[in-house]
Amino acid sequence: MDTPAFQDFYPDDAGQCYGCGRFNARGHRLRTRWDGDETVTRFTPEPFHTAVPGVVYGGLLASLVDCHGTGSAAGAGYRAEGREPGTEPPLRYVTAALRVEYLKPTPLGPELEIRGRILEVKGRKVVVAVRVLCGGVETVRGEVIAVRMPEGMVAKGPAAAS
Amino acid sequence: MDTPAFQDFYPDDAGQCYGCGRFNARGHRLRTRWDGDETVTRFTPEPFHTAVPGVVYGGLLASLVDCHGTGSAAGAGYRAEGREPGTEPPLRYVTAALRVEYLKPTPLGPELEIRGRILEVKGRKVVVAVRVLCGGVETVRGEVIAVRMPEGMVAKGPAAAS
Numbered sequence: 422m423d424t425p426a427f428q429d430f431y432p433d434d435a436g437q438c439y440g441c442g443r444f445n446a447r448g449h450r451l452r453t454r455w456d457g458d459e460t461v462t463r464f465t466p467e468p469f470h471t472a473v474p475g476v477v478y479g480g481l482l483a484s485l486v487d488c489h490g491t492g493s494a495a496g497a498g499y500r501a502e503g504r505e506p507g508t509e510p511p512l513r514y515v516t517a518a519l520r521v522e523y524l525k526p527t528p529l530g531p532e533l534e535i536r537g538r539i540l541e542v543k544g545r546k547v548v549v550a551v552r553v554l555c556g557g558v559e560t561v562r563g564e565v566i567a568v569r570m571p572e573g574m575v576a577k578g579p580a581a582a583s
Numbered sequence: 584m585d586t587p588a589f590q591d592f593y594p595d596d597a598g599q600c601y602g603c604g605r606f607n608a609r610g611h612r613l614r615t616r617w618d619g620d621e622t623v624t625r626f627t628p629e630p631f632h633t634a635v636p637g638v639v640y641g642g643l644l645a646s647l648v649d650c651h652g653t654g655s656a657a658g659a660g661y662r663a664e665g666r667e668p669g670t671e672p673p674l675r676y677v678t679a680a681l682r683v684e685y686l687k688p689t690p691l692g693p694e695l696e697i698r699g700r701i702l703e704v705k706g707r708k709v710v711v712a713v714r715v716l717c718g719g720v721e722t723v724r725g726e727v728i729a730v731r732m733p734e735g736m737v738a739k740g741p742a743a744a745s
Contacts, residue, residue, distance in 0.1 A: 437633050439640040447631040448640075469609040471599050472677065473732070478601040478610075479678045480649045484642025515634065516641045519683045570635070 426452030427495040430506040435513045435570065440488030449484065453492030453537075460493040460537035460549075466529055477527040482561050485535050486551045487519050490565025493537035494547035498569065501542045514547060514567035527553065527560040545569040588614030589657040592668040597675045597732065602650030611646065615654030615699075622655040622699035622711075628691055639689040644723050647697050648713045649681050652727025655699035656709035660731065663704045676709060676729035689715065689722040707731040 428441045428451065439448040453462045464485055472478045494514035499506050506512075527533065534554045541548040545568050553561035590603045590613065601610040615624045626647055634640045656676035661668050668674075689695065696716045703710040707730050715723035 435635055437636055439632050439634070440642045442633075445631060445633065447629075467609075469607060470601050471604075471607070472601070473597055474599055478646075479681070480602045480642070480646025483645040483649060483681060483683070484640075487642045487645060516685055518685065519641070519645060519681075521645075521681045523678055523680065 424454060425506065426454050427492045427499075427506055428452055430511055431495075431513050432511050435511075438488065440484050441492055449488070451485070451488045451492060451535075453489055453496065455496060456536075458538070460489070460496055460539075462489045462492065462535040463532055464535065465532040468529070471529055472526075475526075475529055477529045477533070479521075479523055482523070482527060482553055483519065483521045483563075485533065485553060486521050486561065486563035487516050487565060489535040489537055489551055490519070490549040490563070491516055491567045493539065493549045493551075494565070494567035494569075497539040497542050497547050497549070510572075513570045515570050516565055517546075517568045518566040519563065520565075521561060521563040523561055525558075525560050527555050531555055540564075586616060587668065588616050589654045589661075589668055590614055592673055593657075593675050594673050597673075600650065602646050603654055611650070613647070613650045613654060613697075615651055615658065617658060618698075620700070622651070622658055622701075624651045624654065624697040624699075625694055626697065627694040630691070633691055634688075637688075637691055639691045639695070641683075641685055644685070644689060644715055645681065645683045645725075647695065647715060648683050648723065648725035649678050649727060651697040651699055651713055652681070652711040652725070653678055653729045655701065655711045655713075656727070656729035656731075659701045659704050659709050659711070672734075675732045677732050678727055679708075679730045680728040681725065682727075683723060683725040685723055687720075687722050689717050693717055702726075 441451040603613040
């Protein structure tokens, strides 16, 4: 399965994100797609992404929740406008707020599955519920409030959100 | 100023954390200290820690909030027990929940200051309010609920939290 991901359609200047930018060679390059009404991203942490031995670092898990959330928001934005990713104008969201609950230790080693459910699409705002699963077991639960990046934020430099 | 940091007293096996472990050569190696009644950590993001050009990646900022929170919790734990870091038993906290609000873009380049305020110390739980400042301007606000790592979690492998 190598269908395009939402991040493949980010404008070039918005493709530098450490979490999900396709041009960031040092980053995680997350790729998010629809799976029915949910969104899914897969990611295998590196051996050095450790919290205590054998457990995935919580900051990395927060990053996965964050970028899966903004990627899912882009997908939801296109769907709400009744058009496909790749059509103009491109949609790119940034995070306004992030909440992460660590339900149990996430084992370090296996590929993780990050799944999103769109809770709300309202104007420029999208709210996404996110789960991280390891071997089918939910270890992390989170929520992302994403807002559409203002036009020209990249070209003009930082203007409205992180 | 190179006084010891709370993380310098983590047990060796708990010093592998990607965010704050002194033995993780690939990690951020955050170091947290008291500054009066607040805690402080300083960190300069790398050029590749980008969200959009010129702006620090939100997942990294979440990591800074996270590890500054658990480090601050260790300091607060020692203080609540009326003893100094370095006395036995060592204290190490893990994150149960994390909340991050991105108030404005955090410029990429300058050193960041991460400051914590202890909101609650109750049994094994410590709640820390965290701010990230760039050039004295608050760009991120967060809260960390940290819980003391169960004895033997490291030796026995993952047991209770991320």
